[in-house]
Amino acid sequence: MSLRSWRFFIRNGFQNILRNRVMSLASVTAIMVALIVLGIILVMVVNLDVMMKEMESKMEITMFLKDGVADGERYDLEKEINSWEGVYDVEFVSKHQALEEWKRQLGDKGSLLEGYTGENNPLPDSFLVKIEKPEYVNAVVEKAKAIPAVEEVNYSSKVAEFIEWLARAIRLVGMSLVAVLASVAAIIISNTVRLTVYSRRREIGIMKYIGATDWFIRWPFIIEGFILGVMGSIVSTGLVALGYKFLLDRSSYINMRWGYLGIFKLLPLNEVMLYVFQFSLLLGACVGVLASCLSIRKHLRV
Amino acid sequence: MIQFKNVTKVYPNGLCALSNVNFTINNGEFVFIVGASGAGKTTLIKLLLKEIEPTSGSIIVDDMDLSSLRRKEIPYYRRRLGVVFQDFRLLPDRTAYENVAFAMEIVGAPLREIRRRVPAVLGMVGLGSKAHAYPHQLSGGEQQRVALARALVNSPSILIADEPTGNLDPATAMEIMRIINLINRRGTTVIMATHAKNIVNTMRKRVLQFRKGVLIKDEQEGGYFDEP
Numbered sequence: 001m002s003l004r005s006w007r008f009f010i011r012n013g014f015q016n017i018l019r020n021r022v023m024s025l026a027s028v029t030a031i032m033v034a035l036i037v038l039g040i041i042l043v044m045v046v047n048l049d050v051m052m053k054e055m056e057s058k059m060e061i062t063m064f065l066k067d068g069v070a071d072g073e074r075y076d077l078e079k080e081i082n083s084w085e086g087v088y089d090v091e092f093v094s095k096h097q098a099l100e101e102w103k104r105q106l107g108d109k110g111s112l113l114e115g116y117t118g119e120n121n122p123l124p125d126s127f128l129v130k131i132e133k134p135e136y137v138n139a140v141v142e143k144a145k146a147i148p149a150v151e152e153v154n155y156s157s158k159v160a161e162f163i164e165w166l167a168r169a170i171r172l173v174g175m176s177l178v179a180v181l182a183s184v185a186a187i188i189i190s191n192t193v194r195l196t197v198y199s200r201r202r203e204i205g206i207m208k209y210i211g212a213t214d215w216f217i218r219w220p221f222i223i224e225g226f227i228l229g230v231m232g233s234i235v236s237t238g239l240v241a242l243g244y245k246f247l248l249d250r251s252s253y254i255n256m257r258w259g260y261l262g263i264f265k266l267l268p269l270n271e272v273m274l275y276v277f278q279f280s281l282l283l284g285a286c287v288g289v290l291a292s293c294l295s296i297r298k299h300l301r302v
Numbered sequence: 303m304i305q306f307k308n309v310t311k312v313y314p315n316g317l318c319a320l321s322n323v324n325f326t327i328n329n330g331e332f333v334f335i336v337g338a339s340g341a342g343k344t345t346l347i348k349l350l351l352k353e354i355e356p357t358s359g360s361i362i363v364d365d366m367d368l369s370s371l372r373r374k375e376i377p378y379y380r381r382r383l384g385v386v387f388q389d390f391r392l393l394p395d396r397t398a399y400e401n402v403a404f405a406m407e408i409v410g411a412p413l414r415e416i417r418r419r420v421p422a423v424l425g426m427v428g429l430g431s432k433a434h435a436y437p438h439q440l441s442g443g444e445q446q447r448v449a450l451a452r453a454l455v456n457s458p459s460i461l462i463a464d465e466p467t468g469n470l471d472p473a474t475a476m477e478i479m480r481i482i483n484l485i486n487r488r489g490t491t492v493i494m495a496t497h498a499k500n501i502v503n504t505m506r507k508r509v510l511q512f513r514k515g516v517l518i519k520d521e522q523e524g525g526y527f528d529e530p
Contacts (some may be wrong), residue, residue, distance in 0.1 A: 211409060
């Protein structure tokens with residue numbers, strides 16, 4: 001197809017949209033709704049993914065040792081734990097170090113612990129074990145509990161597990177929702193294109209008699225669907241960006257209230273929105289083109 | 303050359319529109335297809351355009367069996383035909399010039415060729431001065447001239463006209479016939495379906511007359527008279 005043909009197809013595509021303003025608006029709205037949901041899901045998932053990564057790097061298990069474990073046994077134990085799957089660092093924290101740390105954390109009131117130094121130290125020796133990924137935590141904990149010298153195991157994987165579960169749930173529920181909404185949008189777009197085909201049937205007939213190829217007749221309608229999808233993706237990304245900006249502007253307040261969790265940190269607007277726009281554009285354009293192809297197959301007998 | 307060999311067309315509703323039709327039209331001939339409404343004229347033209355398929359028999363155009371044409375080849379086949387209809391079928395949102403140019407754009411003609419050829423063809427049908435008028439600004443006769451120009455712009459070897467004067471007054475109809483005759487004299491085969499007796503009887507060309515789908519008369523320099 002020559003460049004001039006493409007100019008004709010594109011001009012025709014836009015004409016089709018202007019001719020059916022009401023249905024075109026309905027189509028853009030439908031695809032926009034689907035893409036807004038997609039956008040929101042992407043924003044959540046992207047942010048949660050980053051939070052999870054942050055959590056994973058902090059994944060730690062503390063194993064408290066019974067009193068009186070000999071240095072040799074302790075050394076063997078450290079080597080053994082180090083060899084477990086998912087463990088990437090083991091650090092021995094003596095009861096003395098633990099007390100010092102506690103004192104440091106108490107700051108001004110550190111003197112309260114003065115009486116517990118030396119023989120009176122009630123704290124146990126411990127291993128601080130760093131884990132690569134949350135899925136290894138349970139296995140490591142089980143193994144640690146089986147060791148006689150270990151008194152107690154302390155770990156805080158619950159938050160990480162929850163975030164991971166949440167991200168997975170959002171992905172699953174969200175993507176099903178997007179699929180449903182995208183199908184609805186596809187039906188509306190294909191109906192719009194069908195109406196355009198109908199309103200242009202005379203011209204289509206003339207083009208056929210003159211000897212226009214099937215694709216020459218089809219392209220304007222495919223472009224119509226494409227434009228509808230792209231318009232929907234632009235509008236939806238704009239709206240999601242507005243919403244995200246609103247959230248970002250308030251995130252300092254949220255951080256103030258929830259900051260102690262140390263995980264709530266939103267990604268910058270441009271980075272997230274570029275990502276959202278790419279996916280919206282892709283889905284919007286695909287749904288638009290597929291919907292018009294469907295309509296053409298059914299209603300454009302060339 | 304156009305050949306109909308034992309062509310029968312039965313529509314799905316059981317109507318037999320053409321029944322065992324045989325004829326040959328040589329290159330450069332001018333042939334009238336005549337008959338009352340329902341005689342099968344329109345069916346014959348639709349078969350020639352490969353808009354519909356014959357139930358049996360074969361149609362051969364320029365040594366090519368139409369039934370062997372693949373779907374993708376149909377547009378290219380149609381480009382070898384020029385077609386005009388009773389209702390003109392112009393694109394209403396395009397000027398006369400653009401309507402004619404469109405036929406060339408569709409076949410992918412270069413712009414320089416379009417700029418040269420379209421005014422020449424419009425001049426030939428006597429519309430040079432109204433090239434930039436829209437169809438609704440033109441009379442019926444003028445619209446049919448635009449349609450003729452569009453049919454001719456790609457230099458088809460065959461011109462098919464389905465009741466081209468049906469919507470025109472007698473004087474305008476004769477003017478259109480003068481142009482069609484001119485086209486024929488330049489070597490284009492013309493097949494024209496009509497029931498305008500005065501035109502057929504004035505022009506004295508070959509006449510194929512149909513009645514209820516049957517070819518009842520094939521006559522050189524023939525006429526078309528009331529059937530008894």
